[in-house]
Amino acid sequence: MTDISAAALRGAVDLSTLRNRPQPSQTQTQADATPAASGGVVVDVTDATFGQVLELSRTVPVVVDLWAEWCGPCKQLSPVIEKVTRELNGRVVLAKVDVDANPQIAQAFRAESIPMVVALLGGQPVPMFTGAVPEQQVREVFARLLEVAAQNGVTGTVDAGDASDTPVASAExxxxxxxxxxxxxxxxxxxxxxxxxxxxxxxxxxxxxxxxxxxxxxxxxxxxxxxQGLDLQRSRDEAAAAPHDVAAQLRVADLDVAGGHIDDAFGRLLDLFAALPAGERAPVRERLVELFDLVGASDPRVASARTRLASMLF
Incomplete structure (x- = not known):
């Protein structure tokens, strides 16, 4: 289980610029309101409203989910985090951050790969996990977070609201x-x-x-x-030792995509494709096509990689 410590990221992450941003005006949309004001436990947060979340974390633990639309693992992990958050009935608030739309938050947390999940306790960041993890591990980490929060006096709650009365629940x-x-x-x-x-x-x-x-x-x-079960450092070492080992390179490319390093994954496989004899290229091409579909045809990184692949095929 992730070793949660309330001091683990102090000095490594500087949130002061986000804390000191101007507060949103009264004309801003309800989506930008604080969780306490809106009566919800799952909220979308922006660069402009993050300071409110930091202040809220002085009374209730806030879990920050850094995600992006193109990130496949994010789409697997986020519903699990939301489910566990809602089950805690206001003891935890989930702040969802689209890193593409909110680069200042992503930069502050040094989010080099996503999904990245960090908690806030008393305005201080606390590491939880990076990458998609099973639901049981999510539950274990949340339980540990509540323990650490209690040890630091962060034991408040917010109004979770009556889900049966919300438009979202009715639509579902x-x-x-x-x-x-x-x-x-x-x-x-x-x-x-x-x-x-x-x-x-x-x-x-x-x-x-x-x-x-x-x-x-x-x-x-x-x-x-x-x-699942792959060790990132070991996989990278194996790939570095055998640059033309297809299986080793595919493993690292998968890990890169799972961690949000899309350009690194595509570059690795395209370089490998170019270096291999024609008769050994098929597995690399198949994996590239699969990853293209996973990231999405509308992503500019996919378009660029497809163009390079096509230039080597024809």
């Missing part, structure tokens, strides 16, 4: 039931059984090859399954 209740194989995959992901989730999504695609949700989920879960 009106949605059609999740397809059985999608539900099976989701349950498997929550349990950390990525292999079973892969199998469920593959069966969903066999039934309906046009199921875009299953296709997206399959790519994300395959990545999580491949990186």
């Amino acid at each position: 209740a009106a949605e059609a039931p999740m397809p059985p194989l999608h539900a099976e995959a989701y349950e498997a992901i929550e349990a950390g059984d990525y292999a079973r989730a892969v199998s469920a999504y593959e069966r969903a695609l066999a039934e309906n090859p046009r199921d875009e949700d299953a296709k997206a989920g399959l790519g994300q879960v395959r990545l999580l399954d491949r990186v």
Whole structure:
């Protein structure tokens, strides 16, 4: 389990510039209001409103989820964090930060890879975890956070609100039931059984090859399954010692994508593709295409990498 210490990041992260930013005006949208004012435990936070979150952390632990739309592992982890937060009924607030839209927060936390999850206690940052982790580990880390918060006198709560009265809850209740194989995959992901989730999504695609949700989920879960249990430093050392070892390079590329280092992953695989004989390139090309789909065709890094790959193919 992550070793949470209230002093672990002091001196390593400077949040003073965010703390001292001007407060938002009364004309700003409700989405920019403080969690205490809006009566919610999961809120979107911006560079402009982060100072309010820092102040709130003096009375209730705040968990900061640094994510981005292009980040596949973020889409797996964020719903788990939200679920655990809501179950704590106001004892923890979750502040969600889109790092692309809020670069000052990302810079302050030195978020070199995402998803990155950090807590705030009394205005001080506390490390939790980086990368997608199983739900059980999320629960263990949150439990430890509450212990440390109690030791530091941060034991307040916020009004979690009545979820049954919120528009979001009503909309969710009106949605059609999740397809059985999608539900099976989701349950498997929550349990950390990525292999079973892969199998469920593959069966969903066999039934309906046009199921875009299953296709997206399959790519994300395959990545999580491949990186589960890998040691980052050991994998990097093995790849450095054998620059033309396809398996070793694929492992590091997967870890880079899982950590949000998209350019590094694409660059590594494209360099490897260029260095290999034509008869050994297929696995590298297949992995690149899979990662392109995972990151998303609209991402400029994908467009650039596709162009370079095409130039080597034709």
